[in-house]
Amino acid sequence: MAELTSFSFSAGDSLLHRLDARFKIIFIIFLTLVSLNVYFRGLGFLTFILLGAVFYARLPFDSGLKELRYFLILLFLIFLARVLSTHGVPIIDLKYFSVSMEGIYSGILVCWRLALIVILGFAFISTTPPSAIKAAVQWFLKPVPFIPEKKVAIMMGLILRFVPVILDQARETAEAQKARAVENRKNPVYRLTKFGFPLINRTFQRADDLVVAMEARAFTENRRDPELIAHKQDWMALIAVGCLCVSVLLLSS
């Protein structure tokens, strides 16, 4: 069976879990925009609030960090690039490159902002069932012309449903090949081809089976829409997040 990653919905009964997904998407947009426009003091305040919310909702933050290890490497590379490419008064001056205080400052700022956005995403994904995300996206896309929102929502749902199945398939294919000593072949192109083609084949086969199964259950684009109801707590949370954004902006100005 496919193992769950921390970047998936984990059931709970916190306020974050109970909020309407549409409001949560609006919060993410607000907070992302604010984090891109504030500096250390504002970012510190936002991080404090956000981490407080993550721990309050009892989200698996430790395992989330573990999942993020590759992202942390990426952050480090971004930091390095910033440090080495930002001009300023050098504090370390070597033959081919120099490190300036401005570079370090800019590197930390960019990485902090990106990390904050990822934590926002983590909090959203962990507290929102996929069906609610799908319903919210469908709701937001409804007024947009030329975009078939129901189709987009179905596609989103199927992707979310089938990622674990494809991962299972990939693991099974890899194990079957290991059992036949594929590790003795050192050529990565050979190994990738022998792994990729059967996996793609099987994935398409599954997609075909899925289409038939959906048709057998009378699939139509014109389905019953999901139900979304905004409660008082959603509006209260919107006001609270609005106030938070304004105060963070004021704090940074």
Place this chain on the structure above:
Amino acid sequence: MNIIEIENLSHRFADGTFGVKDIDLKIRDGALAVIAGPNGSGKTTLLRHLNGLLLPTTGTVRLGGIGVKQDLLRARQFVGMMFQDADSQIVGETVYEDVAFGPENLRLDRGQIQSRVQKALQAVGMSDLASQRPHLLSGGEKRRLAIAGILAMEPRVIVFDEPFSSLDYPGTKQILKHILSLHQLGHTILVTTHDLEKIIAHADRLILMHDGKIVRDGIPADIMTDVETFGVRRPCAFRLGLEADSWLN
């Protein structure tokens, strides 16, 4: 009264080969029929004509007197189909959502959807798993979920395509129990298999297929001597000259 009437059905694939050829078959309301045959004998192709997933090259399929072609939506409500690979049949992100998929397609109102889903989950004993993610279920649970998804459409005929493949003994018994209880509730049941052992004790009719054709059709005990001629293993009890025994005993 016959609930399914198939006349002169043939289906030719794009490469020119015949999936099924010259099939004439009538299934009476409330029957539990087993369609047996080796791989590639046309069992699945035949079943897919029952709810219009495949349309005949020649011939007709009628459900309760009305042609499948005439009203595809009715055919899909009328005949629920459980596929061989339950994983490919499950489309919802949670157990509840998967069962609701069919009723949502029928555009029922929310109250009706909820009541049908609850009823279906209760029937397969999965009410407690409603918020579970399907890929975390065991093989047997996935098949029960597939059955619940079908039940929520409230079909009159339920078709099981190799329902016992790759299930362990408890899983097989559980699925068999569900098939029999659905039969007792009045559903007409069709089961395809190449392994008669698990179901034959409960079937009132055995249809043997070979090379896309029906080669034998009758009461299981009457045609059991011929099954091995057509690539299907005779159940142990019949080999020993005994009566078929249920896997539930």
